[in-house]
Amino acid sequence: MSHPSSPDRRTFDIDFAPGVPDLSSFPRHGWLRALRQGLSSIESPSLGYASPKGLPDARAAVSDYLRRTRGVLADPQRVVLCSGATQAVALLAQVLRHRTIAMEDPGFWLHRIVFRHHGVDPVPIPVDDDGLDVTALANTAASTVLATPAHQSPTGVVLSPARRTALLEWARAGNLVIEDDYDAEYRYDRAPVGALHALAPDRVVYLGSVSKTLAPGLRLGWMVLPPDLVGPVVSAKSLADTGSSVMDQLAFATLLRSGDYDRHLRLMRRRYLARRNCLLRALREHLPEASVLGAAAGVHLTVRLPTDCDVDDIVRKAANQRVRIDPLSWCYTEPACAPAGLILGYANLTESQIDTGVRAIAAAAGRPT
Numbered sequence: 001m002s003h004p005s006s007p008d009r010r011t012f013d014i015d016f017a018p019g020v021p022d023l024s025s026f027p028r029h030g031w032l033r034a035l036r037q038g039l040s041s042i043e044s045p046s047l048g049y050a051s052p053k054g055l056p057d058a059r060a061a062v063s064d065y066l067r068r069t070r071g072v073l074a075d076p077q078r079v080v081l082c083s084g085a086t087q088a089v090a091l092l093a094q095v096l097r098h099r100t101i102a103m104e105d106p107g108f109w110l111h112r113i114v115f116r117h118h119g120v121d122p123v124p125i126p127v128d129d130d131g132l133d134v135t136a137l138a139n140t141a142a143s144t145v146l147a148t149p150a151h152q153s154p155t156g157v158v159l160s161p162a163r164r165t166a167l168l169e170w171a172r173a174g175n176l177v178i179e180d181d182y183d184a185e186y187r188y189d190r191a192p193v194g195a196l197h198a199l200a201p202d203r204v205v206y207l208g209s210v211s212k213t214l215a216p217g218l219r220l221g222w223m224v225l226p227p228d229l230v231g232p233v234v235s236a237k238s239l240a241d242t243g244s245s246v247m248d249q250l251a252f253a254t255l256l257r258s259g260d261y262d263r264h265l266r267l268m269r270r271r272y273l274a275r276r277n278c279l280l281r282a283l284r285e286h287l288p289e290a291s292v293l294g295a296a297a298g299v300h301l302t303v304r305l306p307t308d309c310d311v312d313d314i315v316r317k318a319a320n321q322r323v324r325i326d327p328l329s330w331c332y333t334e335p336a337c338a339p340a341g342l343i344l345g346y347a348n349l350t351e352s353q354i355d356t357g358v359r360a361i362a363a364a365a366g367r368p369t
């Protein structure tokens with residue numbers, strides 16, 4: 001499997017899709033309450049063609065939240081609401097297409113596809129146990145890099161203090177970091193790592209979304225931009241869709257202000273921790289020779305398999321048992337050079353499904369269960 005495919009997820013009984021939260025736990029009542037409250041106070045003109053940046057109150061609420069939780073000092077005028085982090089990357093690809101752009105290798109495969117769709121072939125920068133190799137980055141012609149410093153996608157590695165310092169120095173030398181702060185809300189066994197944006201707000205674009213905290217179907221995210229990029233990005237956003245859903249902005253802003261969003265996250269952290277522990281136990285029992293990366297945070301694990309494992313065969317055999325898994329190779333620029341491994345999301349599965357799914361994976365790998 002040299003590239004991602006898009007199977008119908010409904011054909012699988014157990015889907016280890018990474019990056020999908022517990023969709024059954026979406027706070028429906030809280031969202032409806034927030035939407036009613038927002039609608040009761042909004043002025044009618046705001047229901048028309050709003051600013052492509054987003055509603056002022058929603059941008060202010062996101063700004064307050066980021067300052068409180070991530071140390072990001074985000075002027076609401078520099079916040080642009082968008083349809084998830086993927087649209088943010090697409091808009092930045094359009095605006096920055098004259099630059100040489102780099103990204104982590106391995107990295108999120110969809111972002112690589114988005115860049116290429118917009119005519120940008122990202123320069124792959126290797127990742128090791130200390131995160132993005134900043135020395136390798138500096139030795140390229142890249143002037144922009146998309147990075148996940150707090151929880152590398154997909155390995156879960158944290159950018160080391162020395163590398164953080166080096167990356168900030170590289171950015172301050174006239175370069176730009178696009179910081180995808182995905183999974184920032186979920187930390188289990190380690191203290192949260194501060195956002196790079198807080199240390200170099202004029203050289204870092206900060207990205208976030210609710211795709212892993214509420215639901216990807218909301219298509220709601222944000223960018224915090226350096227001043228010189230606000231105008232070009234807003235222009236690109238206005239041509240893309242004229243602006244994101246006013247109703248969703250209203251509800252989310254109210255959810256943030258009321259504290260319901262924080263309460264939801266606290267509940268989900270406990271739930272995901274239990275599911276992560278279940279997955280770790282199942283892997284120890286049924287695939288003891290596998291090694292696990294990224295367990296300290298997030299909603300997926302990266303599982304390295306013995307070199308004699310045929311990952312494509314495992315994926316196919318698991319699918320025959322109605323269990324869907326992603327190969328690690330999808331995240332590499334050269335999939336054929338990727339180590340044997342899988343990416344297992346656990347947030348949207350019950351503990352029973354997790355155990356059954358790992359048994360199926362072990363059987364597909366020819367391991368006794």
